[in-house]
Amino acid sequence: MRSEGDTWDITTSVGSTALFVATARALEAQKPNPLAVDPYAEVFCRAVGGSSADVLDGKERDHPLKSADFGEHFVNFQAARTKYFDDYFLRAADAGARQIVLLAAGLDSRAYRLDWPAATTIFELDRPQVLDFKHRVLAGHGDQPRAERREIAVDLRDDWPQALRDSGFDPAKPSAWIAEGLLIYLPATAQEQLFTGIDSLAGHGSHVAVEDGAPLQPDEFEAAVEEERAAGAQGDKRLFFQLVYNEQHAPATEWFGQHGWKAVGTPLADYLREVGRPVPGPDTEAGPMIARNTLVSAVRA
Numbered sequence: 121m122r123s124e125g126d127t128w129d130i131t132t133s134v135g136s137t138a139l140f141v142a143t144a145r146a147l148e149a150q151k152p153n154p155l156a157v158d159p160y161a162e163v164f165c166r167a168v169g170g171s172s173a174d175v176l177d178g179k180e181r182d183h184p185l186k187s188a189d190f191g192e193h194f195v196n197f198q199a200a201r202t203k204y205f206d207d208y209f210l211r212a213a214d215a216g217a218r219q220i221v222l223l224a225a226g227l228d229s230r231a232y233r234l235d236w237p238a239a240t241t242i243f244e245l246d247r248p249q250v251l252d253f254k255h256r257v258l259a260g261h262g263d264q265p266r267a268e269r270r271e272i273a274v275d276l277r278d279d280w281p282q283a284l285r286d287s288g289f290d291p292a293k294p295s296a297w298i299a300e301g302l303l304i305y306l307p308a309t310a311q312e313q314l315f316t317g318i319d320s321l322a323g324h325g326s327h328v329a330v331e332d333g334a335p336l337q338p339d340e341f342e343a344a345v346e347e348e349r350a351a352g353a354q355g356d357k358r359l360f361f362q363l364v365y366n367e368q369h370a371p372a373t374e375w376f377g378q379h380g381w382k383a384v385g386t387p388l389a390d391y392l393r394e395v396g397r398p399v400p401g402p403d404t405e406a407g408p409m410i411a412r413n414t415l416v417s418a419v420r421a
């Protein structure tokens with residue numbers, strides 16, 4: 121279970137979720153018609169090695185990302201979410217945003233792979249060991265970011281708005297923000313700080329995109345945690361429910377809509393259909409997760 125001030129690196133606790141979603145992106149990139157290609161995802165997987173690399177070579181048939189009930193849908197989910205947020209950033213950059221803020225950047229490689237306009241600065245916030253891993257691997261691979269990139273090693277449960285300002289973020293200029301794969305790992309108080317922090321620092325003409333998810337009922341959540349613990353005792357190393365808070369400060373579409381933003385929420389299932397990927401049924405392992413998820417983007421009106 122989570123605790124105040126807990127920490128991690130790229131292979132432990134919440135950090136390992138960044139590697140897991142990067143592995144899904146690397147698997148998507150191997151498909152004949154990928155929705156999005158993140159070439160750096162494979163670089164990260166190979167740097168970690170073990171099952172993260174083996175699964176890309178077809179050697180890990182038991183890897184969770186290879187199961188029909190969960191893995192195939194999870195890879196589609198990550199592919200769709202990558203495309204949704206890539207398109208969002210291209211729109212925001214076209215509209216003039218030159219300050220990009222990746223909240224919980226993890227192994228997001230958009231600084232390296234999207235075609236940013238000149239004079240764009242990308243602020244990447246995450247825990248120090250996650251940022252160190254990313255920097256070390258990409259620098260070692262000879263890759264350069266395609267915009268000015270500033271790392272902000274911080275815990276997003278602490279005073280990250282001050283850390284962002286200290287690293288040169290200018291609230292008077294338009295910005296584009298993302299919280300992708302983040303809210304579930306924050307308690308409701310930190311989600312509230314996240315929304316109010318964005319709202320107070322995002323000037324006129326700013327954009328925000330959030331991946332939002334409805335929490336489970338408390339009894340459902342407890343049962344899922346117990347089931348995962350029991351599986352862990354039998355040697356199953358998968359962790360998900362023990363890493364999330366299962367709290368929601370407010371649905372993001374509503375919150376931003378009520379704070380002067382023009383917000384549009386797209387249920388993930390609708391978006392999967394739109395991009396031609398299957399939506400799992402409610403009785404599959406992935407079905408309820410996908411049904412609870414909404415992709416949100418908003419423009420400061």
Ligand SMILES: C[S@@+](CC[C@H](N)C(=O)[O-])C[C@H]1O[C@@H](n2cnc3c(N)ncnc32)[C@H](O)[C@@H]1O
Pocket residue numbers: 134135137138141142223224225226227228245246247250274275276277299300301302305306
């Ligand atoms: C599922 S990954 C998503 C990473 C990235 N946004 C992506 O979609 O590829 C979750 C990320 O949230 C970061 N994270 C979660 N809670 C955090 C916190 N309290 N402070 C800083 N980073 C946090 C983790 O370190 C990890 O990189």
